[in-house]
Amino acid sequence: MADLGRYLYAISRGLAESQVASMTGLRDAPLEVVRHRELGAVVSNVELTEFGEEGLRRNLEDLRWLEEVARKHDDVVHAVAALGPTAPLRLATICTDDDAVRRRLDESYAALVSVLDRVEGRLEWSVKLIVPATVRASSPAQSSDSTESGAAYLMRKKREDHERASRSAHVAALAGSVHGQLSEASVASRRLPAQDARLTGFEGDMVLNGAYLVEADDATQFEARVSALQSEHPDCQVSVSGPWPPYSFAMLEQ
């Protein structure tokens, strides 16, 4: 007989329980809505053997588990976001019962309302800029050339350092410019930390990992802007994904 907890996926506004009644969450548990004033927390039961503190600590080390839970969490958020203004919760927020859920909604009521106001009718896009991997300084063969004098070596070192510095300044300016243009085409923007190439498989340096909040009505124009940027920078890769529910713009300001 396992103890159960309430797993929270998202906070929505004006959501009726009947709208999610046919949907299931983690481990196929039915979705439910815990209401407080006009807010509704979309929840489902989870077993605390799996989602309790000890279970989570163990399971988060398991990428298969993490991916499965993350995808289901995201599926639920996508589905709820299609029904009305939705603020997605960070992964693995678990309360012991509905009273505890309502207490959170009450404590953060004003902040949640302001987040919902901010994201209503808007979608998030992810745009990344990947530049070719740093090319090694030219003519490495010469470096082992024993005839190179000390002075020549220092000169070459200095030139290489200079080239590296000017390249990284160029790349930073490019990333800033692309981010600036996309920010103008959106209502809010954020730069997230660059992703690890081992996780993404991208070849090259991710110099921009941007998140952009776009009016749903402007989505086509935003995508066109991204395509144009790709055309303007054929030597770089402009990778876009979305639309996402507005995860990156659902941060509480407290």
Added chain:
Amino acid sequence: MASSLAAPNQGPTDDIALADLLDRLLGTGIVLDGDIIISLAGVDLVQVRLRALISSVRAGDAVGGERGPA
């Protein structure tokens, strides 16, 4: 319609979508302190976990088989 929730993302590959997903689910989104606190709100812990996870993704490459129905 609501029950066909599989694979909503249109990322270039599953791995990239996973990276995007983890960016968002671990790094952003509403943080409410639940009753079960696993310090997920702490970004440092997230970074540590991601590092550990990343090494297992590329090494094992077993995750690629986990696809939902198309």
